[in-house]
Amino acid sequence: MTWDWAFVWQIMxxxxxxxxxxxxxxxxxxxxxxxLGLVFAVLRRSxxxxxxxxxxxxxxFIRGTPLLVQLYVIFYVLPDIGIRLPALVAGxxxxxxxxxxxxxxxxxxxxxxxxxxxxxxxxxTNLTIRQTWLQVVLPQAVPPMIPALANYLIAMFKETPLLSxxxxxxxxxxxKSVANSSYRYVEPMTxxxxxxxxxxxxxxxxxxLLEARYGRRAxx
Amino acid sequence: MGDWSGYIGLILQGxxxxxxLTVMGTALALVMAFTAGLARLAPFAPLRWLARAYVEFFRGxxxxxxxxxxxxxxxFAGISLSPLQAGVLALGLNVGAYGAEVVRGAVLSVPxxxxxxxxxxxxxxxxxxxxxILPQALPLMLPTFGNNAIELLKGTAVVxxxxxxxxxxxxxxxxxxxxxxxxxxxxxxxxxxxMSLLIGxxxxxxxxxxxxxxxxxxx
Amino acid sequence: MTYRLSALLSASALGLxxxxxxxxxxxxxxxxxxxxxxxxxxxxxxxxxxxxxxxxGAAPDVAREVFKRLGVPEVVASISEYGAMIPGLQARRHxxxxxxxFMKPERCAAVAYSEPVLCDAEAFLLPAGNPKGFASYEDIAxxxxxxxxAPGGGTEEKLALEAGVPRDRVIVVPxxxxxxxxxxxxxxxxxxxxxLSISDLIAKSGDDSVEMFAPVEGAPVYCDGAxxxxxxxxxRDAFDVELAKMKESGEFAAIVEPYGFSAAxxxxxxxxxxxxx
Numbered sequence: 001m002t003w004d005w006a007f008v009w010q011i012m013x014x015x016x017x018x019x020x021x022x023x024x025x026x027x028x029x030x031x032x033x034x035x036l037g038l039v040f041a042v043l044r045r046s047x048x049x050x051x052x053x054x055x056x057x058x059x060x061f062i063r064g065t066p067l068l069v070q071l072y073v074i075f076y077v078l079p080d081i082g083i084r085l086p087a088l089v090a091g092x093x094x095x096x097x098x099x100x101x102x103x104x105x106x107x108x109x110x111x112x113x114x115x116x117x118x119x120x121x122x123x124x125t126n127l128t129i130r131q132t133w134l135q136v137v138l139p140q141a142v143p144p145m146i147p148a149l150a151n152y153l154i155a156m157f158k159e160t161p162l163l164s165x166x167x168x169x170x171x172x173x174x175x176k177s178v179a180n181s182s183y184r185y186v187e188p189m190t191x192x193x194x195x196x197x198x199x200x201x202x203x204x205x206x207x208x209l210l211e212a213r214y215g216r217r218a219x220x
Numbered sequence: 221m222g223d224w225s226g227y228i229g230l231i232l233q234g235x236x237x238x239x240x241l242t243v244m245g246t247a248l249a250l251v252m253a254f255t256a257g258l259a260r261l262a263p264f265a266p267l268r269w270l271a272r273a274y275v276e277f278f279r280g281x282x283x284x285x286x287x288x289x290x291x292x293x294x295x296f297a298g299i300s301l302s303p304l305q306a307g308v309l310a311l312g313l314n315v316g317a318y319g320a321e322v323v324r325g326a327v328l329s330v331p332x333x334x335x336x337x338x339x340x341x342x343x344x345x346x347x348x349x350x351x352x353i354l355p356q357a358l359p360l361m362l363p364t365f366g367n368n369a370i371e372l373l374k375g376t377a378v379v380x381x382x383x384x385x386x387x388x389x390x391x392x393x394x395x396x397x398x399x400x401x402x403x404x405x406x407x408x409x410x411x412x413x414x415m416s417l418l419i420g421x422x423x424x425x426x427x428x429x430x431x432x433x434x435x436x437x438x439x
Numbered sequence: 440m441t442y443r444l445s446a447l448l449s450a451s452a453l454g455l456x457x458x459x460x461x462x463x464x465x466x467x468x469x470x471x472x473x474x475x476x477x478x479x480x481x482x483x484x485x486x487x488x489x490x491x492x493x494x495x496g497a498a499p500d501v502a503r504e505v506f507k508r509l510g511v512p513e514v515v516a517s518i519s520e521y522g523a524m525i526p527g528l529q530a531r532r533h534x535x536x537x538x539x540x541f542m543k544p545e546r547c548a549a550v551a552y553s554e555p556v557l558c559d560a561e562a563f564l565l566p567a568g569n570p571k572g573f574a575s576y577e578d579i580a581x582x583x584x585x586x587x588x589a590p591g592g593g594t595e596e597k598l599a600l601e602a603g604v605p606r607d608r609v610i611v612v613p614x615x616x617x618x619x620x621x622x623x624x625x626x627x628x629x630x631x632x633x634x635l636s637i638s639d640l641i642a643k644s645g646d647d648s649v650e651m652f653a654p655v656e657g658a659p660v661y662c663d664g665a666x667x668x669x670x671x672x673x674x675r676d677a678f679d680v681e682l683a684k685m686k687e688s689g690e691f692a693a694i695v696e697p698y699g700f701s702a703a704x705x706x707x708x709x710x711x712x713x714x715x716x
Contacts, residue, residue, distance in 0.1 A: 014606075064370060064416030065409050066377035069388055073409070076401045076617070079624040087626070158282035165381060167610050167621075172284060177611060180522025180592030181600075183529075183549050185292040193285050200280035230492065292523070295530030303517075383518045393488055396481060396616045399644060 008187050011178045015191055018174030025091055025170060026157040032096025033156065034149065037103025041111065044104070063101040068162050070094050075166040091163040095156055102152050110145040111137060147211040154203045158196060171195060227394045231404065234390030235411055241307050241376040241386060242415070246369050248312025249319050253365075256316065257323025258349070271320065278317035283375050286310045291382045303384035307376070315372045319365065326360040327353060359431045366423030370416045377412075387411060466509060466674050469534060474513035475506050478524045478533040480590070482615055482632065483639045484698040485539030485557060485663075488518065497557050497698040501682075502537040502665055504694060508681045520613070522592020525549050528668055535678075539633070541594045541661035547714035551675045554682055555662035555713060557695060558704035559633035561595060562653035564622055564640065573629055575656040576602030588612040588627040595631035598658055615640050622649060631655070635699045662705055662713055 043055040062070065071094040078085065085093065114137050122132040161172035175188035252274075259271035278286070287310040290301065301309065330353050338348040380389035391404035398404070469475050479486035479499055486496035494516040503514045514537075519527055524536045528550060539559075542552050563573055571582060579585045580603035587604060589595035591611040599609045610627055612618040618630040619640050632640070634653045641651060654660075665682075667675040685691040692702035 061409075061413055064374075064420075065412040066374040066388065068377040068380070069391075069405055069409055069412065072401075073405050076620055077405065079620075080402065084624050084626070158280075159284075161282055161284040162378070165613070167612070169607060172288075173611065176522065176591065177606075179292075179526070180520070181597065183525045183545075185526045186296055189285070189289050189293050193281050193289055196281045196285055197277065201276065204276070204280070233492075292526055292530065295532070300531050383520075392614065393481070396614055397489070399616060399619075401616075401620065 004184070004187060007182070007184060008191060011175075011182075011188060011191070014174050014178055015171060015188070015195070018169060018171035019195060021088070021168065022157070022160045022170040025088065025095065025160050025163060025168065026153070028092045029095035029099065029156050029160075030153050032092060033099035033103050033152065036096060036100035038107055040100055040104035041107035044108065045111075059101045059104055062098060067094065067098045067159060068165060070098060071162060071166050087163075087166055087168045090166060091160075091168045094166075095159060095163070099152055099156050102155075103149060106145050106148045106152070107141070109148075110141040113144065114140050147207055150203075150207045150210055154200060154207070157203070158200065161192075227398065227404070228407075230390045230394055231387060231407055231411070234385055234387035234408075235415075237304075237385055238373070238376050238387040238412075239415070241304070241311065241379065241384075242369070242373045242419075244308045245311035245315065245372050245376070248308060249315040249368065249372060250365075252313060252316025253319025253323050256320035257327070260320065260324050261327060274313075275317045275320050278314050279321075283310060283314045284378050284381070286314055287378055287382060303379065303382050306382065307379040307384055307386075311372055311375050311379075314375070315368050318368055318371075322361050322364045322368070323357070326357040329360060330356045355430075359427060362423060362427045362430065366420060369419050369423070373412065373415055373419060465671075466511075466677055469506075469674075470510045473511070474515045475502075475511050475534045476532070477502055477514050477516050478519045478527055478536045478538055479516045480521055480524075480538045481518050482539065482590070482636050483643075484635050484700075485633070486516075486537075488516075497695045497700055498537040498539050498663065498665075500694050501556055501685075501691065502535065504685065504690070505665075505678055505681045508684075509677055520591050524592075525666070528666060531668075534667070534674075536666035539663045540666060541663050542710065542713040543594065543597075543661070544715040546666070547710075549669070550666040551669055551672050552664035552666050552710050552714065553675055553678045554664060554710050555705040555708055556664050556682070557700050558660055558662035558708070559635050559700070560654035560660045561598065561631060561658040562634040562637040562651050563655055564619065564630040564632070564637045564649055565628070565652055566622070567648050567650045569650065569652055571628060574652065575658070576604065576631075577657065579608075579629060580604045582628075585628045586610055586626075588618045588621055588630040590614075590632070593632075594661055598655075599631065602657075619644055619646075619649070633661075638699070660704070662708060664710060664713075 040055055040059055044052050044059070046052045046055075071091065074085065074094045075087065075090045078090075118136055118140065119132070122136045127136065160170050163170050164173035164176065167173070171192055175192045179185045179188045256271040256274050259267050260275070262268055262271075287306060290310045291303065291306040294301065294306075334352055334356065335348070338352050343352070376386055377388040379386050380392065383389065387408045391408045394404040395401055477499060479488075479494060479496065481488050484496055485498050486494070488494055494514070499514060499516060506512075506514055517533065519533075519538075521538070521540060524533070524538060524540055525546065527533055528536055536550070537556075539557055540546065542555070546552075565571075565573060571578075571585065573579055573582075573585070576587075576599050579587050579599065585604075586608045587599050588610045589599060589612060591613070596609055596611065600606065610621070612621060612627070612630065615632065615636065618627070618632070621627045622630045623646065630637075634651070637651045637653065641649060665675075665678055667678070682691070685694075686702070686706050691705075695702055695705070
């Protein structure tokens with residue numbers, strides 16, 4: 001089996017179609033993860049014990065079980081209780097929900113890193129809870145979290161091939177489809193690997209920049 | 221809908237395969253993590269670059285793609301692995317790359333004065349690593365290793381896509397036989413969760429053991 | 440502790456790598472090994488995996504019988520997607536494909552097929568009453584909203600694409616149950632599989648909100664054969680000899696007809712005809 005460049009050029013448009021969907025899913029999933037993660041983080045700090053514990057359990061459960069199985073449940077089981085989501089939406093929600101459990105941890109770490117004094121000062125100056133969060137805590141907590149969040153963005157990007165299992169036509173699915181009809185696995189699979197590697201390396205470089213700008217000064 | 225005991229049996233067989241994959245994958249990952257992590261700190265430049273390339277490559281591509289590649293493309297280079305071997309290899313190399321960074325980070329955060337003391341007491345590089353640095357670095361690595369092990373456990377579900385009979389695959393088989401989607405999947409979700417709790421507990425026990433007698437180490 | 444631990448870990452890692460699978464490719468190797476590895480798809484009645492893990496279905500049953508006569512007592516099956524079967528065969532993961540992988544000229548060029556074994560026409564699984572009136576793949580192409588589900592790498596997928604259904608309206612469905620579920624949930628308008636597979640799905644589901652339309656107009660009747668690697672023609676020919684004997688003696692019919700297949704259909708055509716040689 002020798003590498004066939006002509007074949008690679010032939011399948012390139014199909015693969016690029018898949019890449020578009022991959023990127024779309026990543027971005028949308030990241031938004032869901034960022035927002036939902038914040039919700040989880042806040043709920044876990046809630047004064048209402050059952051809510052805090054319930055959220056904590058849910059987060060642990062989702063983090064401790066495979067994304068693939070969660071996707072199957074969202075895609076195949078939810079329609080039974082009336083929630084029928086298109087494949088792409090199911091994929092975005094699945095990935096977003098899963099990674100929200102990770103971002104929740106990042107948020108928690110970031111929020112806890114804001115010195116107690118800030119909270120106390122906010123109390124002393126009579127700011128409302130809402131003001132405390134929005135004007136004092138979050139602006140200090142968020143910048144150091146950005147590199148960690150960006151890392152999870154890349155992780156999400158790399159997990160998008162799982163969506164092929166619920167019929168989303170992203171990069172991996174397109175590659176498999178090409179391989180199925182041409183009986184050549186080498187070129188499509190390698191190209192998919194190359195795409196992921198290239199985008200990942202670029203992202204890692206970008207994250208180093210982010211880290212330099214926002215990251216905590218490591219006392220090494 | 222009959223024959224539930226047969227179906228539960230199938231899922232448990234799958235759980236066994238999942239456990240096998242997790243254990244063997246973790247073993248390989250540990251080997252790779254220490255090898256590559258320490259190689260990245262070696263004084264010998266090409267070794268450092270090789271380790272760096274390994275880490276960037278495996279962290280930069282997804283486990284799914286790596287698995288497919290190992291399973292479908294490698295045979296053309298003459299290396300034909302069984303699905304189990306392909307799974308262990310892909311998982312071990314992948315998680316090992318993340319582990320390598322953890323090892324490197326932990327070794328680097330052992331305070332400089334420990335290194336200086338070793339030099340003062342005339343320990344060789346190897347003795348320094350083995351008796352002083354690694355024992356102190358180990359407690360720092362364990363929490364993240366624990367997370368990595370859980371990631372590996374979750375990663376094993378992907379092998380179902382190369383038709384390896386792990387828990388997820390068997391759940392699909394049961395699903396095909398019974399027509400019920402919720403029950404097989406709910407069952408394996410609970411089983412996966414139980415396994416991840418087990419790994420977490422195991423890690424905490426290991427952390428306690430390893431920090432015994434160590435002074436002032438953050439756990 | 441680190442010493443012993445690392446020694447143990449390296450040993451287990453090495454031990455794993457050393458246990459590489461033995462390649463058996465000629466009939467003699469298979470006989471020595473005691474089993475032949477076949478690729479199946481878990482699509483009853485062509486191929487099926489039972490709760491206890493045992494493999495049945497018309498194709499594996501025929502294969503098992505033929506291999507037994509050739510001196511290879513067992514078959515070990517591994518489930519694979521149709522599209523992955525030929526690459527898997529070429530990569531020596533299986534010794535033969537016995538899964539209802541229909542003979543088509545391009546496949547015949549990639550593998551060495553035996554004489555025909557199982558023949559079937561194509562069918563549609565549709566909502567009861569066939570509201571959109573689909574009778575052929577072209578009908579689906581003509582309806583800009585219609586989506587059709589089919590197994591990845593299967594004949595139905597190819598037929599749909601060739602009839603003009605765009606790539607994003609042909610949904611790759613991993614297995615029969617998923618296809619049925621997706622149809623019931625309204626994710627796809629049509630699910631296409633061979634006639635007997637659809638019948639089996641409907642019978643098992645007991646769901647009367649779906650029905651079958653068969654045979655699909657304009658789609659040929661296909662037959663599969665046991666597929667062997669190119670280069671294994673000797674093995675394939677030995678297989679054909681035993682298969683022919685079984686067809687003659689009526690044992691072939693005795694195996695496939697209980698599953699619903701027509702032995703006469705397989706016996707009335709030949710590989711040469713189907714491969715377009």
